[in-house]
Amino acid sequence: MSATSATEILDNQLYLSDVHTAKSQEVRSNLGITHVLSITPPAVPALATTELNHLLIDLPDREFENLLIHLPTTSKWIEDALNEGGKVLVHCNEGASRSVTIVCAYVVKKLQIDSKAALEFVKAKRPNARPNPGFLKQLDAWSSCAYTIEVNSPAYQTWKDIREEDITRWIRQEQGIELVEVVRQQLFLNIYFKEDDICDIFSQLFLDYGTFKILSISPTQIPPSFGHPKDKYRHIALGAGSDEAELKKLFSQLPSIVKWMHEILTAEADCKPRVVIHCKDEVRGQIVACAYLMFSKGISAQASVEVLRSTSRSKVDDRLLGLLGANYAS
Incomplete structure (x- = not known):
């Protein structure tokens, strides 16, 4: 896998890449990409194109950011696109943490496997996949929440409590x-x-x-x-x-x-x-x-x-x- 290529995660359907690859019209055209999901802060320019269906999630790659709350939206968006016969490219800045987490969440739900198996599945195709530790915990919570995030549910509140403890620990230890x-x-x-x-x-x-x-x-x-x-x-x-x-x-x-x-x-x-x-x-x-x-x-x-x-x-x-x-x- 070259630095300027997209990784095929699901056969001829779902792809992962960094931002530079995602911005390449040649790459998108060769793969037949119809939908692009970007998970980047505003500092990374959005794709300047009108021929694509584009979903932008504004979120930095930091351990305690709440990506979990977005997973129902991103998973449904990917699912709807694929059901329509589309091809989806998911990217963040490096194609290693945020975008991998989003793709793993979709794989967890689609294949009904746990987060560890989903990460292994993605990593076998894209070796540089490495979600930050906070996002890995959120993938576990995604399964515990049964792929539906209700902010008052016990599973979601349990994850939030763990995150609060982790933040305090980070302050003291790190x-x-x-x-x-x-x-x-x-x-x-x-x-x-x-x-x-x-x-x-x-x-x-x-x-x-x-x-x-x-x-x-x-x-x-x-x-x-x-x-x-x-x-x-x-x-x-x-x-x-x-x-x-x-x-x-x-x-x-x-x-x-x-x-x-x-x-x-x-x-x-x-x-x-x-x-x-x-x-x-x-x-x-x-x-x-x-x-x-x-x-x-x-x-x-x-x-x-x-x-x-x-x-x-x-x-x-x-x-x-x-x-x-x-x-x-x-």
């Missing part, structure tokens, strides 16, 4: 970020980012997993060079130190901060929204975390401190309960 999980899979407290790494880490969180929001509190600062949209992060500007005057400034802003966090964390989204509180001054970060617990769970200052103490790897500041009791009522 990125080396030590996070205190204040509210499971939603609210995190961090004091350990190195300033030199902050832009790279935040870029990954924002660009790869867009439901992350960052709340930074002085003395931590989001660098001015960080150019992402302001709705992705919020900064609380305070003076140096944790003296009474600066803490009063923080407490005066808590109602709006807590409301901002609550709106994010209760929003409907495919991937659970997350807020990371980032502050090198432990007591400031702990104040915000406890204030959110008091507001969202309707608990007392003492109960919120106990929750934080039970989840935190670092020592809870001895002043925390007194500060909350004197300055904040949810």
